[in-house]
Amino acid sequence: MPESIPGAVISFPMLGESFSVNPPSTYTLFGHTFYWYGAIIGLGFVLAVLYCMHRGERDFGITRDNVTDIVLIGLPAGIVGARLYYVLCNWSHFAADTLPATLWNICKIWEGGTAIPGGLVLAVLCLWLYARKKKLSFGAVLDILCFGLLIGQVIGRWSNFVNREAFGVETDIFCRMGLTKNGQTWYVHPLFLYESLWNLLGFILLHVWSRKGGRKYDGQAFLLYTAWYGFIRFCLEGIRTGPLLIPGTQLRASQVLMGTCCGVAVILLIVLGRREHSPDQLWVNRRVAASSGTPCDSASPAPGPGGASNINQ
Numbered sequence: 001m002p003e004s005i006p007g008a009v010i011s012f013p014m015l016g017e018s019f020s021v022n023p024p025s026t027y028t029l030f031g032h033t034f035y036w037y038g039a040i041i042g043l044g045f046v047l048a049v050l051y052c053m054h055r056g057e058r059d060f061g062i063t064r065d066n067v068t069d070i071v072l073i074g075l076p077a078g079i080v081g082a083r084l085y086y087v088l089c090n091w092s093h094f095a096a097d098t099l100p101a102t103l104w105n106i107c108k109i110w111e112g113g114t115a116i117p118g119g120l121v122l123a124v125l126c127l128w129l130y131a132r133k134k135k136l137s138f139g140a141v142l143d144i145l146c147f148g149l150l151i152g153q154v155i156g157r158w159s160n161f162v163n164r165e166a167f168g169v170e171t172d173i174f175c176r177m178g179l180t181k182n183g184q185t186w187y188v189h190p191l192f193l194y195e196s197l198w199n200l201l202g203f204i205l206l207h208v209w210s211r212k213g214g215r216k217y218d219g220q221a222f223l224l225y226t227a228w229y230g231f232i233r234f235c236l237e238g239i240r241t242g243p244l245l246i247p248g249t250q251l252r253a254s255q256v257l258m259g260t261c262c263g264v265a266v267i268l269l270i271v272l273g274r275r276e277h278s279p280d281q282l283w284v285n286r287r288v289a290a291s292s293g294t295p296c297d298s299a300s301p302a303p304g305p306g307g308a309s310n311i312n313q
Contacts, residue, residue, distance in 0.1 A: 003242035004165035011178035044155030048148035061284035077126040078119035085118020089244035137283035139218025146225035150203040160192040168239040230262025
């Protein structure tokens, strides 16, 4: 079946046989046509930034200026990483007879072709370099970042809904989604809905847990996010149509990558959970101690995700 079905009428039998919608993929504003895909992603981005601005300094020791820097660094790095990941997994579609033509094909991101796992990898790498330069706790940076990622993913996945794309294989499961076009109907797994609801639940749990003082060391929230998100992506990639494959193999690239990330995160959570962690070592508490003039090593950067060693040393 097709990997996307633009313009198809969408139905959910579980809501009744008569329920169907046909959301437009574009809208007109001030005489110009825009895509709902971009608007939905933009909404998720704005809400994610506002949340991180609200909680960053108070709960993680990451100032509003730091959050701004994280956005300015992480967003372009994420876009580039997502594009490069997609290109590497589909190299035959981008390679041309000449190098300039190949580079131009790679740059044509407006034609579609990105993958979240690649964006996460490059964004995290760039933010590690930023944290080292600014002498921040890398773990604290990742902790506030993961909340923004969850918000962005909860909302952003609905852009796949209006585009009728990124769905799963055909199924007769009770929560299946129907896509009807030219008199033909496909009933598929609504992967966008699965992932959006899963990440919404993860955000709520992580928000409540962190507000109630559950975070024992910097990087713990990000490890929980990685395990949570890695698990659902590992499961969903197995039933996705048109998956990205590792070149030269039949292995689904995102399934391998996110499954590995989930496994590593779980192992680290178990290992670090057996260690003693002093509240004084949290970056936010070090920042408070430093600002109050408390004599000790409070001005030193806090441990990174591992909690045992200083990331900036």
